[in-house]
Amino acid sequence: xxxxxxxxxxxxxxxxxxxIIVLLVxxxxxxxxxxxxxxxxxxxxIFPPKFIGFTAxxxxxxxxxxxxxxxxxxxxxxxxxxxxxxxxxxAMLSGYALTRFRFKAKKLLFYIIxxxxxxxxxxxxxxxxxxxxxxxxxxxxxxxxxxxxxxAYNIPMAVWIMVGGMQGVPYExxxxxxxxxxxxxxxxxxxxxxxxxxxxxxxxxxxxxGAWNEYTVSSVLxxxxxxxxxxxxIYNYIGYFGREWGPLTAAATLAVIPVLIVFSFLGKMLxxxxxxxxxxx
Amino acid sequence: MVKAMKNKGSSVNCLLxxxxxxxxxxxxxxxxxxxxxxFLIVPLGFAFYCSLYRADYMQFSKFLxxxxxxxxxxxxxxxxxxxRTFYVSGISLVVSLIAGVALxxxxxxxxxxxxxxxxIIVLIPWVTSMIVAAMLWKWIFQDETGLLNYAxxxxxxxxxxxxxxxxxxxxxxIFVLTWRVIGYVMVQVLAGLKSIPQEYEEASKIDGxxxxxxxxxxxFPLLKTPITISAIIVGLSNINNxxxxxxxxxxxxxxxxxxxxxxxxxxxxxxxxxxxxxALSIVLCLINFLLAVxxxxxxxxxx
Numbered sequence: 001x002x003x004x005x006x007x008x009x010x011x012x013x014x015x016x017x018x019x020i021i022v023l024l025v026x027x028x029x030x031x032x033x034x035x036x037x038x039x040x041x042x043x044x045x046i047f048p049p050k051f052i053g054f055t056a057x058x059x060x061x062x063x064x065x066x067x068x069x070x071x072x073x074x075x076x077x078x079x080x081x082x083x084x085x086x087x088x089x090x091a092m093l094s095g096y097a098l099t100r101f102r103f104k105a106k107k108l109l110f111y112i113i114x115x116x117x118x119x120x121x122x123x124x125x126x127x128x129x130x131x132x133x134x135x136x137x138x139x140x141x142x143x144x145x146x147x148x149x150x151x152a153y154n155i156p157m158a159v160w161i162m163v164g165g166m167q168g169v170p171y172e173x174x175x176x177x178x179x180x181x182x183x184x185x186x187x188x189x190x191x192x193x194x195x196x197x198x199x200x201x202x203x204x205x206x207x208x209x210g211a212w213n214e215y216t217v218s219s220v221l222x223x224x225x226x227x228x229x230x231x232x233x234i235y236n237y238i239g240y241f242g243r244e245w246g247p248l249t250a251a252a253t254l255a256v257i258p259v260l261i262v263f264s265f266l267g268k269m270l271x272x273x274x275x276x277x278x279x280x281x
Numbered sequence: 282m283v284k285a286m287k288n289k290g291s292s293v294n295c296l297l298x299x300x301x302x303x304x305x306x307x308x309x310x311x312x313x314x315x316x317x318x319x320f321l322i323v324p325l326g327f328a329f330y331c332s333l334y335r336a337d338y339m340q341f342s343k344f345l346x347x348x349x350x351x352x353x354x355x356x357x358x359x360x361x362x363x364x365r366t367f368y369v370s371g372i373s374l375v376v377s378l379i380a381g382v383a384l385x386x387x388x389x390x391x392x393x394x395x396x397x398x399x400x401i402i403v404l405i406p407w408v409t410s411m412i413v414a415a416m417l418w419k420w421i422f423q424d425e426t427g428l429l430n431y432a433x434x435x436x437x438x439x440x441x442x443x444x445x446x447x448x449x450x451x452x453x454x455i456f457v458l459t460w461r462v463i464g465y466v467m468v469q470v471l472a473g474l475k476s477i478p479q480e481y482e483e484a485s486k487i488d489g490x491x492x493x494x495x496x497x498x499x500x501f502p503l504l505k506t507p508i509t510i511s512a513i514i515v516g517l518s519n520i521n522n523x524x525x526x527x528x529x530x531x532x533x534x535x536x537x538x539x540x541x542x543x544x545x546x547x548x549x550x551x552x553x554x555x556x557x558x559x560a561l562s563i564v565l566c567l568i569n570f571l572l573a574v575x576x577x578x579x580x581x582x583x584x
Contacts, residue, residue, distance in 0.1 A: 023399070096309055109310055112322075114577060116321055124523045126562075131549065132559065149320055213410040215523075216523045216524065234412055260405070
């Protein structure tokens, strides 16, 4: 009996230890990056490195924000907004069609879209095809190309989230509205969105994260400074600043902050978005 | 007469309406389909077409048939990086699955609020940009100024060339890739765990099963779907990952961490051999497609 209790405590201890290690490993890179970004250039050369007790300065942030970074950040905000709005609307319409209608090619169309979920994760396989087609069509270096590609990469997942969400909404509400004389378009564009707000938000969040973090295709489809999204600009900094880790970590910290803010408020939504479909069956 | 006209009118209206109703779902589907077809399917078709030609600098000069495929797959360097890609993704997959399941079981035992906080923290690597994450790790792994080497020297060991030693660099890459995906596996498994009805476990307890048996015979079979799904997504995401290898090591030192994704990228955008790079892209896409089919089978999507 005694040994059982001891082994139980050992198990709890082990579990706590694992959790602490995991949390440390997950947070240290970001924490250390933020600390580094606040040090002065001279302080960065001091060895051993200090975690606390250095004089904080925002010089690197000023360097970064005066450079092309702010343009890129602004671009990324606009790109993500376009992608989120257009993506959510079209995903919602498809979700509505897939859950409320019976039509011939339904299964086929559904599978074509769902195939895109894993396909769009593989942007290394898609980068050359996308680059070739769009430069062949003369669409590279166009303001709209990147948001359109972000939509295409993230819409399969968004459609799947919408389908899952709309299946849970009872059809009776729409029927009642129809009987009350509401038009089809009112139901689709006003009633349905207001019923499944959480699902819409969840799809929006997934599209935003995908669009904000995309690098591979963005890096080849635009090559003018004014059109770079944020990830490309950060990657170029690595070549530009080389071993100057101050500005680099400042840019990295700035790029992570929006995602972390969104994430800490909408974490539950993100988890339900990530696990959409996985829990069934 | 008027009545007949009216009747006829309404029946025409009705017909139109019915036709409209039949077309409406297609109309609603069309924006999504345009995106998927125009940005995912058509480019693949075009890439296949390009892969049959010599297409240096995007100039289609000569029809080669499957020549590009033969060239690419006969290149020992490329074969090596394909092998390396599978090696790296394989190890990362196994480690992240084991760690993810273990973590999910740990978290499942925590209180609800604490479990949520831990989940969020473990998920951070998955949602932050890979460029940023790889860069921050690169900073930690530096030879002279890195935090980790500082800690190692503090303990009294000699410094390790995490990014500069040929034999170690690949494990550094595996570490960062795995670090990124563990949270994803964990969240999937945790969602699976939560969907298991409590009665199952209680029943097995009454039947006298110990903890290990409960896990192996009750929980594990029900976790097969989330584990399969996360295995495929993690595998796909690692095989196709360009950002982390490129930012962290860029294939170096030497070619010791060269991945297929970097090969494709360099072939197209450094040496402009688009024919060969499209051939390699198509090969990679076929692998992805195979995994996608397994994914769809595993998920049991229903509409």
